[in-house]
């Protein structure tokens with residue numbers, strides 16, 4: 001009798017557990033289905049005129065986002081940028097000539113004397129020059145100052161404004177109190193009751209995009225989620241560690257779908273989400289990528305960049321047609337005999353090859369984020385007049401900073417699939433744009449036009 005009762009209890013418990021697992025799995029799968037449907041709708045290019053995901057002819061896009069700590073002198077910074085941005089021959093051979101940007105810091109941490117207020121006026125001069133050229137596009141926090149207060153932010157912003165130095169990307173640094181992220185980077189910069197509060201001034205200065213500490217090992221953001229999203233983390237050279245990494249990444253996605261806020265960006269693996277800072281201001285938060293096998297965020301050095309942007313990453317990125325913003329510190333090179341080690345030079349040359357062959361669009365973090373924003377919220381329509389297509393762009397319906405009329409420069413790279421490239425006219429508002437590039441069919445066999 002007692003045995004029977006016990007068996008019945010076990011049976012009921014087992015049944016309830018199975019039902020609970022089934023319910024959670026169903027909720028998870030329904031969410032994934034909805035996320036993927038939204039991606040397919042966004043990528044829909046079957047209609048006569050359609051917005052292409054990336055600038056012609058690219059299949060995917062990458063920015064390398066390098067935190068400046070670790071770069072100790074302006075000479076080192078200049079040598080790194082010369083290799084990245086030019087094809088000049090220097091100590092490391094010919095440069096790769098890519099649009100790869102960098103960041104700056106205002107008050108120097110101990111690992112980085114190269115900073116705006118380092119005391120060496122040459123540092124500030126170099127930083128200003130690169131900001132104006134668009135090759136420094138990120139403020140890597142205000143830096144490390146033991147008594148940092150709102151006054152220090154005011155001083156920094158006044159200096160930048162007086163020198164016409166505008167950047168729109170913020171990247172949290174280590175665990176410095178002026179950070180804007182709460183949980184992984186322990187910032188107080190957005191807490192109005194903190195002496196370090198500056199988020200109102202910083203957003204007013206022009207910061208639109210913020211990185212608050214979120215990193216993923218998933219290759220290619222803003223693409224549908226499948227088993228391969230997680231299984232492609234597996235690295236046969238490091239089977240056990242990479243299996244654990246896979247499990248962790250899946251757990252973050254799973255928790256996010258069940259409502260966890262810390263991993264909100266892991267819910268859809270979109271490149272960007274609208275986030276609310278602690279003071280109530282809205283901003284665009286973006287996720288960065290680092291799949292180094294020893295674990296998220298252990299690969300952010302110059303040498304390990306070779307792994308993070310290896311052939312495996314580039315091929316998978318093209319396969320999924322995703323965006324990625326790679327997390328690194330190009331100046332963390334104390335384990336290298338050259339400013340950029342050989343294996344990373346090779347990886348960057350391979351990336352340059354992908355760019356030159358029209359496969360992977362490589363640009364600065366700011367340009368990539370602005371392209372994403374404009375592409376996502378572009379308000380446009382078309383009509384057929386006799387045998388011509390007339391495309392009209394009216395606004396960018398920016399949900400955070402408000403709708404705006406884009407300029408030709410804002411729209412650089414925006415590409416429309418059209419039935420015939422030679423029978424298209426394009427207007428921004430009432431103004432016809434003459435400066436368009438008319439493209440031969442791409443790998444989808446469709447013709448297109450691109451705003452230059």
Ligand SMILES: [Zn+2]
Pocket residue numbers: 067068069140172173174
């Ligand atoms: Zn840092």
